[in-house]
Amino acid sequence: MKITFLIHNVYGIGGTIRTTLNLAAALADRHELTVVSMLRHRARPRFAIDPRVTVVPLVDLRDHSADAADPLLHQPAEVFPTAEKRYAQYSRLTDLRAEDYLRTCDADVVIGTRPGVNVYLARFASPRALRVAQEHLTHDTHSKKLRAQLAHHYRDLDAVVTTTRADAAVYQAKMRLPGVSVLAVPNSVPDPGPSPADGRAHVIAAAGRLVRAKRFDLLIEAFTDVAAQHPDWSLRIYGAGTDKERLQRLIDDQGLGGRAALMGVVSPIEAEFAKASIVASASDAESFGMTLVEAMRCGTPVVATDCPLGPAEIVDDGVDGRLVPTGDRQALAAALCDLIADEPGRRRMGEAARDAARRFDPAPVAHAYEDLFAELAASRHARAWQRRKSHWRGRAGRALRGLRRRYESVTWA
Incomplete structure (x- = not known):
């Protein structure tokens, strides 16, 4: 199976980068792994990356790069959501590079790792691929405007994965996503290897x-x-x-x-x-x-x-x-x-x-994702039907409300 992760900037430092690389390395035991970095600002990633994992940067921000001279780099993004905290770091060039990559990507599973990147995933990834959005932040930390933007796009995904059961419950209660699996899978942390602390250091x-x-x-x-x-x-x-x-x-x-x-x-x-x-x-x-x-x-x-x-x-x-x-x-x-x-x-x-x-070892976490991929593939048609049914119910409801408003306006006249 070909699995692709979409990440903001794999060349930086942060918890999302660590856990993405941990999971990619664990999945690389049985699958072909690619990490696509929306941005690149340095020659080498700060974290060690498993040699079995291919890294593909989309926009190179380094001063000497060809991208630095591209005028599209200085035009505001049109697809990346404006309410996302990283919006100022994205551009029309990022929009187009993400679209070009995802339109031609032949991965069986594509996993986004932050809200704005998940919008790229929903907009541009092939419907033949399983589209999974990870939420490393939480529902309630997003602004009301961003939640509205995400709800519109997340309906086109196969799954939304949070890192805690509590946050999954919030998404299930507050963001209606028919046909989309919403569940929790914890981040993974490998065994560090060195001798454990002995509790004596002050x-x-x-x-x-x-x-x-x-x-x-x-x-x-x-x-x-x-x-x-x-x-x-x-x-x-x-x-x-x-x-x-x-x-x-x-x-x-x-x-x-x-x-x-x-x-x-x-x-x-x-x-x-x-x-x-x-x-x-x-x-x-x-x-x-x-x-x-x-x-x-x-x-x-x-x-x-x-x-x-x-x-x-x-x-x-x-x-x-x-x-x-x-x-x-x-x-x-x-x-x-x-x-x-x-x-x-x-x-x-x-x-x-x-x-x-x-329990946070990468192996069981990777198995949890493999089980999710299998479940999503098996339920693809049933979930598509749920999505269509919800869509037509929504249209019927809006039409009925329109008729009621017209009837009431005629009655009061």
């Missing part, structure tokens, strides 16, 4: 994009309370982003210099998590929680805010990690202090975390 680690939604400011504030009780412990935050300067000022203002540090981007991150005894996440919202699984696979227990929608489906509170209320500095600090004070408990929790995280 280090709390955290990782992610340095943006406000990740609430590293809350984590730093909570660590201020932790440091007052446990002055021999330190906090290491890995990542890059627009919030870096503000977070550094907060570290300085709290007098945590030398105790808390912004470590920059490290990839892969697992080796750093294995050096820590606790990994913390203070996010206001998560579509999944890749760093939680990555930490657990290293045998490092996590303390995470119980934010929508991912952590509660990853962490078994009190068994392989701790969940605390979102935005609660005191609760976050207390949970960290509890684990710091209980070294044997940290070790037990770390062992439980490593065992529990095996």
Whole structure:
């Protein structure tokens, strides 16, 4: 089977890129895999890519590239949805390259990995291929305008796959998609390989994009309370982003210099998590929680805010990690202090975390996708009938409402 992934920019760093490459490598054991990158901004991808996976960039943004001189690169996109957060990075050239590629693509399955790219998938991919949209964000994080744009196009897909059961339920309840399978398949994280954490290092680690939604400011504030009780412990935050300067000022203002540090981007991150005894996440919202699984696979227990929608489906509170209320500095600090004070408990929790995280191994996740492909192929005609029936019902309903309005206008006249 030929399987093609469509991704925003495989040459960057991010959770969607990691999980796409993990899944592609697992599927490459039995299938022909291609990753199509809408954009390219550097010579080589930052993440290692399985040599069995073919990478195809569509628009080269590098200064010396031929695409940089193409006037279409500076014309606004017409197909990529305007309400999508990445809209400014897309152009008429991206629209046309995506259309050209998908019109001629002979893949049996095409999988999109972000909302705007999924619109390309719905508009241009061959109906002979199974068209699957992954949602690495969540329904409710999309604006009302974007949800309306997506609902219009997602009706032409075969499936919408979220990363959590909770988000799948939201899509099923709020976005009517007749004939489209809506289900959850978690992201996959491979076994990192190095020896698991032993729970002895006096280090709390955290990782992610340095943006406000990740609430590293809350984590730093909570660590201020932790440091007052446990002055021999330190906090290491890995990542890059627009919030870096503000977070550094907060570290300085709290007098945590030398105790808390912004470590920059490290990839892969697992080796750093294995050096820590606790990994913390203070996010206001998560579509999944890749760093939680990555930490657990290293045998490092996590303390995470119980934010929508991912952590509660990853962490078994009190068994392989701790969940605390979102935005609660005191609760976050207390949970960290509890684990710091209980070294044997940290070790037990770390062992439980490593065992529990095996369910996110790429092999079973890849099998879940293969089962989905088989189900979609078998139900293709039945789902097409559902789609047509819904379409005609909608037309009949609109016609009936029109007749009622005309009748009422005549009656009142």
